[in-house]
Amino acid sequence: MSDIPISGGPHLAGSHPQEAIPHGPPPANRSSRLDAATLGMFLFIASEAMLFGAFFTAYFFVRVVNPTATETWPPAPFEFPVFVAGVNTAILVTSSFTIHWATQAIKRNDRNGLRAGLVVTILLGSAFLLTQAIEYAHVGFNTGDGAFASVFFGLTGLHGAHVFVGLSLLTIAAVRAFRGHFSAEHHHGVEIPGIYWHFVDVMWIIVFFAVYVL
Amino acid sequence: MTSTTEPHSQHGLRPGDPPPRRRGIFMRPGYLRASWVTPLFFLIGMYIVVALRALAGWDPVYDWEYIVLIAGMVTAPIGFLLGMGVFDYWLYWISGRPTVADDHASHGAYSWKDYFKVNTDHKVIGIQYLVTTFFFFVAGGFLAMLFRAELAEPGMQFFDTQTFNGLVSAHATLMIFVFIIPAFAGLANFAVPLMLGAPDMAFPRLNALSFWMLPVAGALFLASFLAPGGAFATGWTSYAPLASEQPFGQVFFNMGVQWAGASSIATALNFLVTIITMRAPGMTFWRMPLLVWANFTTSLLVVIATPFIAGSQFFVMFDRVMHTSFFTPDNGGYVLGYQHIFWFYSHPAVYIMVLPGFGIISEVISVFSRKPIFGYRLMAVSLIGILVLAFSVWAHHMFVAGMADWLRIPMMISTLLIAVPTGIKVFSWLATLWEGKLHLSTPMLFALGFISTFVIGGLSGVYVASVPIDIHASDTYFVVAHIHYVLFGGSVFTIFAGLYYWFPKMTGRMFDERLGKLHFWLTFVTFNLTFFPMHWLGLDGMPRRVADYAGTYGALNMVVSIGSFVLGASVVIFAYNIVVSWARGPVAESNPWKAMTIEWQVSSPPPVFNFDEIPQVVGGPYEYGVPGARHAVLRGGALQEAHA
Structure with a gap:
């Protein structure tokens, strides 16, 4: 990208009659208490949950419906590393608490808490992926x-891809947090990736129990 | 996404900041930038594959199938979107650089060239959708005429069997994924925010991204003809395990569906948020036009169901490229699983392809009968009924597939139940017409044509929903006749009705009514000529998706082929009418149909931001012929009272 500090505008400035745009749009009526972005x-x-649903359906077919399904899961002689996955579960559950800490911090206008919470969450998420x-x-x-x-590989890989997406969103939030954005009034950019991160976490618990434990 | 909620003062351009510098022509968003960013991203994708293969020690390091899959179908399209400028704003936002939250430089179209750029105006995006999908409609129709030429006579004339299967598959895929579904998204994109009294969609930039993913999907489907071994040839249903064993063209289908599906989900999400959070004051759910209701229910279907086709295509592709065995029986996979997962999307998808059409027809029938729509609330509730039932019927596609026997009867009953809400809609339209003051202009003709053909398609649907008849008719031309009566006689007729209905609003010009009527009659007659004989052919036992057939079917197939060629030619009349009227047609007034919904109360075409001030909604949308009734009040000019 180039270093121009405004998006969209300059490339059209020559070809467009800017004066033909008299003003911005009137603000839309808010017909719901729900916030649009949330x-x-x-x-x-x-x-996304339905996409996981498709993968769980495949799991259900392979493990339950299929007449040739094996007695043991996974079929001998293979084994799933339950202990490692359990440790990983602990890591990810902890990260849900740290992201909650980050969003609570910015609601009190505590920017250092926000930054620390984001960094710790990103480190935990990266540790999970690694x-x-x-x-x-x-x-x-x-x-x-x-x-x-x-x-x-389908379920854990799909989940890993979601952890990656969540980490990307959190990294964006962290970049902006370190640039001094977000305040007690305006913290959508942290809160919404946070919601996604909680979803990724909850999804992992289901994947963990379905694949490793049951 | 979240950008609009951030205040400018925090990271916007402040007064006193240096004016932005002008970028060089290769750095500005557009085709020139796309022309080098796309190959660059292809190379990046290619070397990711090469590096991984070299690290893992796999031979050959340059495996072109994987390179085309990753670089050609994932990273190069992302590069194209990046080059076009779809992501520009977000890239500034996420890197914390200054942005202007309500920057409108890419909003609105001032010349025809603006339609070829990334634009955030829902009206421009709507037209971009419609023109793009029309291109794929013509392409898909052309493929159909090619294989109808092959089928005109018994014996093999022009194509080998694999090519024939490729033509049939690509025809269906183009029509479903990049014509019907997105054409409805285009019409709704234009109409829904206007009908709600909203200045735009909730997420204008996401809206632009949704549109620009569509040409990627269409290009992948078409590019499959260039793949070694030809286009994907397993039908639009792409059943496993056949699909995982086909030539490489199959992967183009798997990935094209992902792009089309992502586009579809993003648009649906946008519609839902727009409809929930941006309605004008007074616009309660029970005052929303039925087109808005239809798109609300359709969008719910899309958001919930589309991930299942994404999953099914991923599994098929993984079975091929990663040697997994989701659907390969000899390795613990479950073959029927594919059909369950696929139809869990693809049956709701037929409602995704027809509910928006129901909305269009409700608008058109009420306006051109000059009567309130009959049973407005029940019309909305029946949409929700279809939405709920749509998720409980998928296995009726699998009566002969060898699935569990106990599933048959429940699936048959729930399928037959869908005829109830659908019947409510048909009878409500008829009751609206009853003793109405009918104006038989082109949109109305298409609406009436829709009702008659859709009822035939619906009835043959009831036939094939019953297990015994389905066992007889399965995989015959009866099914082909049924789906074309529903998707052409249903969806495509409503798309034409909607295009003619909103054409004056979109372009500010009137179309030629005589050519429009000629187009309707030619379409209606040749549509029935093409598809009605297929009922007989199917009941006689002619199998579908086969390049050759027994000589006894020859005469009817000749009729079908001739019908299909004239049907194809009728589209030329439509295209001529639209192009010439758009350029030189008589100027349209703001409300040529004397309709009450809000989009007709602003100028044609509407102003860039739709309204100077948000309208106030004071009544129902269809109170035609009711003295003193009003739907909405706009500042200045106010609302013209609709006269019966």
Whole structure:
């Protein structure tokens, strides 16, 4: 990108009669107490939950419905690293508390608390992803080793992708936090990624129980 | 997304800041920038693949299938969007650089060239959607005429079987994913914010992104013809495990659906937030026009169901490129799982493809009958009924697939139940027409044509919903006839009705009524000529999706093929009428149909920001012929009272 400090405007300045735009739009009537951006995030999460739903459906078919499903899960001689995943669960659950700490801090106008909370959350999330990558490398089977492996990599991989998206959103929030944005009145940019992060966390608990524990 | 809620003072351009410098032509958002960012992102994607393969020690390092998949179908399209400038604002925002939250430089169209740029105005985006989808409509129709030429006579004439299957598959895919679904999104994009009395959609930049993902999807579908082994050839349903064993063209389908689905979900989310949070004062849910109701329910369907087709296509693709075995039986996979997951989206998808049409027809029928719509509340409630039932019927596509027997009867009953809310709508339209003062102009003709053809499609739907008949008719031309009566006689007729209805509002010009009527009659007659004989062919046992057939079916197939060519030609009349009227048609008044909904109370075309002041809604939207009734009051000029 270039270093021009305003988006959109300059490239059209020559070709457009700027004076033809008399003013901005009238503010829209607010017909709901719900905030538009927050509602948008909740709808997005609903859609994401359904994507997980599709993957859980595949899990259900492979493990329950399929007449050739094996007695044990995973089929011998394979094993899932339950302990490592349990540690990872603890890491991710902790990160939900730290992001909550960050959003509570900015509501009190405590910017240092916000920054610290974001940094710790990002570190925990990265630790989770790194652990997952190492787990993949040492898990002892590959995607081609049967339907149980497809489901394992499908669900944990889909979740890992969501952790990555959540981390990206939090990194954006952190960049802006360190640039001095956000205040007690205006902290959508932290709160909304925070909602997403909680969703990613809750989703992991379901994935963890479905894949590793049950 | 969150940008509009941030105050300017925090990170906007402050007074006294240096004026922004002008960027060079290769750095400004647009095709020139896209022309180098797209290849750059292709290279980035390519070397990600190459680096990973080299690290893992896989041979060959340059595996073109993976490179085309990652670089060609993921990173290069992102580069294209980046080059066009879809992400510019967000990139400034996320890096904490100054932005102006309500920057309107890319808002509104002042010349035809503006329609080819990224624009955040919902009216411009609506027209961009419609023109783009019309292009794919023509492309898909052309493919249909190619395989109808093959099918005109028994025996093999022009194509081999794989090419034939590719043509059929690409025809259906283009029509469904990049014509019907997004064409409705385009019409709604234009009309819904105006009808709500809102200045724009809730997230204008997300709206632009939704649109620009669509050409990517269409380009992928079309590009599959260039793949070695030809286009994807497993039908638009792409059943596993066949689809995971096909030539590489199949992956173009898997990924194109992801782009189209992402576009669809983003638009639906935008509609829902707009409808919930941006209605004008007085616009309660029970005063919303039925088009808004229809898009509200459709958007709920899209947000909830579309992730399932995304999942199903990911699984098929993983089975192919990552050697997983979601649907490969010999390795613990469950073959029927694909059909369950696919139809859990794709049956609701047929309502995604027809509910917005119901909304359009409700508008048109009421306006051109000069009567209040019959049973307004029940019309809205029946939409919700269809929404709920839509999720309980998917397995009626699988009666012959070998699924669990106990699922058959419940699925048959819930499918038959859908005829109830749908019937409520049809009878309400008829009751609205009853003793109305009918004006048979082009939109109304298409609406009436829709009712008659859709009822035929609905009835054949009741036939194939019953297990015994379905077992007989499955995989025959009866099913082809049914789906075309529902999706062409249903959806496409409503799209034409909507296009003619809002054409004066979109362009400020009137279309040629005589050509419009000619277009309708030609379409209506040749549509029935093309698709009605397929009922007989199917009941006689002619299988669908086969390039050749027994000689006894020859005569009817010739009729069908001739009908389809004339049907294709009728689109030329439509295109001519639209293009010439847009350029030189007589200037349209603001309310040529004397309608009451808000979009007709502003100028044609509407001002850039729709309203000087948000309108006040004071009554229902369809009170035609009711003395003194008003829907909305606008400042200055106020509302013209609609006369019966």
